[in-house]
Amino acid sequence: MITLRGATLSYGERTLWRGLDLDVRPGEFLAVAGSNGSGKTSLLRVLLGLQRLSSGTVTVNGRRPRRGSDIVGYVPQHRTVPPHTPLRARDLVRLGIDGHRWGPWRPRRDARRRVEAVLADVGAAAFADVPLELLSGGELQRVRIAQALATGPRVLLCDEPLASLDAEHQRIVAGLVDRRRRDHGTAVVFVTHEIDPVLPFADRILDMGAAHGARTSRQETA
Ligand SMILES: Nc1ncnc2c1ncn2[C@@H]1O[C@H](COP(=O)(O)OP(=O)(O)OP(=O)(O)O)[C@@H](O)[C@H]1O
Numbered sequence: 001m002i003t004l005r006g007a008t009l010s011y012g013e014r015t016l017w018r019g020l021d022l023d024v025r026p027g028e029f030l031a032v033a034g035s036n037g038s039g040k041t042s043l044l045r046v047l048l049g050l051q052r053l054s055s056g057t058v059t060v061n062g063r064r065p066r067r068g069s070d071i072v073g074y075v076p077q078h079r080t081v082p083p084h085t086p087l088r089a090r091d092l093v094r095l096g097i098d099g100h101r102w103g104p105w106r107p108r109r110d111a112r113r114r115v116e117a118v119l120a121d122v123g124a125a126a127f128a129d130v131p132l133e134l135l136s137g138g139e140l141q142r143v144r145i146a147q148a149l150a151t152g153p154r155v156l157l158c159d160e161p162l163a164s165l166d167a168e169h170q171r172i173v174a175g176l177v178d179r180r181r182r183d184h185g186t187a188v189v190f191v192t193h194e195i196d197p198v199l200p201f202a203d204r205i206l207d208m209g210a211a212h213g214a215r216t217s218r219q220e221t222a
Pocket residue numbers: 011016034035036037038039040041042043
């Protein structure tokens with residue numbers, strides 16, 4: 001589903017990672033760890049088609065990554081909701097279906113059904129009509145994952161979805177993502193500073209911190 005070969009990313013003189021070979025199969029859960037600035041978000045940007053490699057190759061679903069692809073769902077790094085944002089949870093999820101697309105919207109009833117289904121899937125139906133700014137951190141994170149899943153992506157990229165959650169909600173959010181990949185065969189790349197909450201779920205851990213050459217380790221429990 002995701003393939004990198006000899007992938008190197010440099011910004012100017014500075015090389016973040018070099019010679020990275022990586023395969024992520026359908027339904028696989030890859031955790032990506034590493035210190036601040038080691039290039040974890042940059043890896044996601046490469047997979048999103050937002051950043052070109054300096055050398056090497058990358059494919060997602062057999063093709064070069066491209067922006068706005070329906071087959072890739074993305075949970076960006078957490079930012080707080082600006083006060084008075086006039087969006088409810090269900091509106092944010094709806095944006096996941098229609099928001100980035102030109103042209104005609106999907107038939108309204110289809111989109112509404114899809115929003116209901118995906119909110120129910122992540123256990124967010126009860127607060128679907130609550131304004132985003134009133135949601136707790138854990139609730140908001142469920143809704144953001146629902147938004148990323150709204151188009152039924154085959155690849156899910158998550159950037160620090162556990163940041164600022166308590167231990168229980170870290171486990172819940174990691175578990176949601178795990179269930180998705182098991183039920184739908186979604187390939188998951190999950191960037192996290194917190195390794196403990198993902199240990200029960202991740203098949204492998206990619207350590208971006210191993211200076212200049214990232215390394216993967218296979219979990220024995222996988
Ligand atoms: N477009 C860019 N041009 C130049 N430097 C960049 C660019 N994007 C990111 N960087 C630098 O590359 C480094 C890696 O950034 P990146 O966000 O990928 O790291 P990260 O591992 O996700 O960090 P963190 O854990 O702090 O989120 C940082 O030092 C950042 O300033």
